[in-house]
Amino acid sequence: MSDSLPAIQEHTDLTPYNTLHVTAKAKKFVSVQSEQQLQSLLKNYDGTLPLFVLGGGSNVLFINDFNGLILHIAILGKEVIKEDENYIWLKVGAGENWHETVRYCVEKGWGGIENLSLIPGTVGAAPIQNIGAYGVELDEVFESLAAVELKSVSSRIFYKKDCEFAYRDSVFKQELKGQFAVTSVTLKLSKYPVLNTSYGAIQQKLDEKEITAPSIRDISDIVIEIRNSKLPDPAELGNAGSFFKNPVIGNEKFESLKSEYPSAPGYPMDDNQTKVPAGWLIEQAGWKGKVTGSVGTYRQQALVIVNHGGASGEEIWQLAEKIQQSVDEMFDIKLVPEVNIVG
């Protein structure tokens, strides 16, 4: 691994670097393979153009060309840094593929992230929105992360308490947005995994397959199967997963929604709040499977905006705004994008 300065490319096509397959250009683009490379690059950077840290591009929408420098994080490596009777502490380079890391852990028998199988993207991006699926969120196995502050070029370790993790949220999407590049993440994984089958569809599949004593590999395989049946594969149809977060509303508001729409689904968050699936709201507003030009929502999952080929970032954003507007008009609920909007 070289610590010398990596080459900066100019006018780079970002199409292969975002799963919505939007054709946008970056004025400058550089891929970094080590923390040292990143630090050397930042120390030599004159700071005239804005910076944007990119992983696998599975949760970004480039509305326009990016008039700055993209820092593509390609730092690899996995290392067990500590072990006791019950746990393994695994430090993973930020550029490692998330799903491959999950499968690596599953093969080793280290539990905790099997429900997060098949989520696209990199390990370094996982804490940014505290990735979650099928009843598990990253924060449950998160020990710490190492990051470099872009402005000062200093290294810093963030422990769980520093990250302010919440549903699809962290300090890196709030006060510290755009200020740090994550270089590695340390996960605390269990040698004696306690399986999480609370998400209905998992238990249903286990019953169908007559698996009574599931392993973490069974859970991972089932999550992969469920996801493949529900979500479009970005290699075939451009998308960034759920485009919006599921809104959390007060119970009173949910009761009034229920009285008008008795079939409205909702998941209690605490004594006062309920999470409503944005996919349901968008479907009710008539957008499910609807195609306008090259963009639309996925026919099996209204929360996923898809690029049927050649859509610009602006077209995708216009559709997202129309969806927000009609859900707001119909339900008085404001959908907030989960996808990071650039430009």
Ligand code: FAD
């Ligand atoms: P990018 O899209 O490259 O970046 C996302 C954000 O993180 C940007 O703001 C970027 O600046 C920042 N970032 C990226 N890398 C770093 C770094 N090293 N340091 C600092 N900041 C960084 N998400 C879920 O939570 N649950 C799901 O079930 C899920 N399913 C999905 C299904 C599909 C088909 C798709 C396409 C996406 C899905 N997602 C899901 C969203 C996405 O996969 C995750 O958000 C993932 O963590 C993004 O990783 P990435 O490397 O592609 O990040």
Ligand code: EPU
């Ligand atoms: N629904 C509809 N119509 C639709 C889609 C969904 O009515 O077109 C309703 C159904 O009632 C369904 C419910 O919404 O039962 C929930 O749908 P689903 O199980 O597909 O989950 P989701 O709430 O849409 C969330 C995450 C996903 C994650 C899954 C599984 C968010 C924003 N999305 O989706 O994460 O994989 O649960 O845990 O929280 C992502 O973040 O990109 C993502 C894909």
